[in-house]
Amino acid sequence: MKLGVLFSGGKDSTFAAYLVKKNGYKIACLISIVSENKESFMFHTPSISKTSVQSEAMRIPLIVQETKGEKETELMDLKKAIEKAKKEFHIEGIVTGAIESVYQASRVQKICDELNLECFNPLWLRNQFELLQNLIKNKFEVIITGVFAYPLDKTWLGKKIDKKFIEEIKKLNEKYKINPAGEGGEFESFVLNCPLFKKKLKVKSFQDFSAGENSWRRELEIE
Amino acid sequence: MILVVNMCKEKMHELEFVKPIEDILRKSNKKFITKHYKKLKKGDINNAKKIIICGTSLKDNEFLKNLDRFNWIKDFKRPILGICGGSHVIGLALGYKLKKKKEIGLKEINIDKEFLGINGNISVYHLHGLLVLPEVYQKDNLYATIFHPEVRNKKIIEEFLKV
Numbered sequence: 001m002k003l004g005v006l007f008s009g010g011k012d013s014t015f016a017a018y019l020v021k022k023n024g025y026k027i028a029c030l031i032s033i034v035s036e037n038k039e040s041f042m043f044h045t046p047s048i049s050k051t052s053v054q055s056e057a058m059r060i061p062l063i064v065q066e067t068k069g070e071k072e073t074e075l076m077d078l079k080k081a082i083e084k085a086k087k088e089f090h091i092e093g094i095v096t097g098a099i100e101s102v103y104q105a106s107r108v109q110k111i112c113d114e115l116n117l118e119c120f121n122p123l124w125l126r127n128q129f130e131l132l133q134n135l136i137k138n139k140f141e142v143i144i145t146g147v148f149a150y151p152l153d154k155t156w157l158g159k160k161i162d163k164k165f166i167e168e169i170k171k172l173n174e175k176y177k178i179n180p181a182g183e184g185g186e187f188e189s190f191v192l193n194c195p196l197f198k199k200k201l202k203v204k205s206f207q208d209f210s211a212g213e214n215s216w217r218r219e220l221e222i223e
Numbered sequence: 224m225i226l227v228v229n230m231c232k233e234k235m236h237e238l239e240f241v242k243p244i245e246d247i248l249r250k251s252n253k254k255f256i257t258k259h260y261k262k263l264k265k266g267d268i269n270n271a272k273k274i275i276i277c278g279t280s281l282k283d284n285e286f287l288k289n290l291d292r293f294n295w296i297k298d299f300k301r302p303i304l305g306i307c308g309g310s311h312v313i314g315l316a317l318g319y320k321l322k323k324k325k326e327i328g329l330k331e332i333n334i335d336k337e338f339l340g341i342n343g344n345i346s347v348y349h350l351h352g353l354l355v356l357p358e359v360y361q362k363d364n365l366y367a368t369i370f371h372p373e374v375r376n377k378k379i380i381e382e383f384l385k386v
Binding site for chain 2: 001019020023024025102106109110112113116117118119120121122123124125126127
């Protein structure tokens with residue numbers, strides 16, 4: 001079955017893509033939605049424009065769809081991108097990295113239903129620490145590119161997801177209820193390397209932007 | 224031993240519709256075995272103390288072409304919980320009719336008679352295009368929900384483990 005993966009470049013959608021291949025399906029294309037709205041309800045925003053570099057590293061075609069990112073029009077833009085993937089790459093289903101968000105999952109389910117496509121959410125309800133450990137076990141190199149909740153601050157930008165990170169986030173989960181996978185939008189990530197990549201990506205430079213002490217995003221330049 | 228019945232046509236859907244149920248059983252320290260409905264043997268049914276029949280994706284109705292694989296439901300006397308597609312096969316085994324009704328997403332429902340530790344207004348996650356039984360169903364050893372309790376109502380599954 002040929003599938004299209006909704007791809008943000010972060011750990012969840014990349015791990016979902018990895019599971020597609022591991023389970024014997026074909027990734028026909030990646031689909032990235034670039035939102036002008038940094039507060040998007042649906043889509044991951046930091047460093048999203050770098051998904052083209054990741055798609056090249058995977059040698060998988062990418063469809064990029066821009067959206068103003070207003071609550072319901074972004075869904076129309078998402079539908080437009082999925083329709084394009086169906087037409088150009090003959091996909092039979094969509095894959096998402098949704099874990100707990102019924103908001104995201106049910107909206108993608110509805111679009112897939114309207115377009116007569118299967119919908120796969122291979123990370124659905126997965127224990128968040130299990131997911132972080134899965135990333136390390138499967139040699140994913142992931143860095144933090146955005147933090148949006150107290151007590152996360154600028155010092156977290158660029159941190160690698162490793163055993164030490166899991167220990168730190170575990171403590172914050174106990175004390176501040178920070179979602180360990182960041183799915184509540186507490187943090188966003190970017191994948192520099194994983195088994196799907198033919199070459200490892202390197203950060204050439206970066207620029208940090210702030211909207212408050214506990215709201216930072218890092219825009220990356222990739223070599 | 225609890226028997227978990229996998230209803231998925233697509234292997235990758237097992238991560239979405241079967242693994243979350245298995246994770247609840249693991250967390251409750253319950254021994255279980257998972258089998259696809261097409262691969263069930265008499266021994267699997269006979270050895271099961273309880274059975275959970277999972278759901279599957281919105282587009283996957285392949286189990287409707289294989290209803291003869293579920294003839295064991297009527298003869299099994301120990302507790303069975305059917306979730307979504309699992310609820311459909313229980314209803315069809317009991318002779319109820321299949322209707323088309325699509326619901327996707329969260330919905331507030333009212334359970335007026337206690338069902339596996341739940342009653343009153345609750346928020347449930349729907350993902351179905353068909354309907355046989357009502358939101359919740361219980362008769363003798365048979366329990367069923369049209370919604371997916373593993374998403375927002377894990378307590379229902381935990382209570383079923385205590386039945």
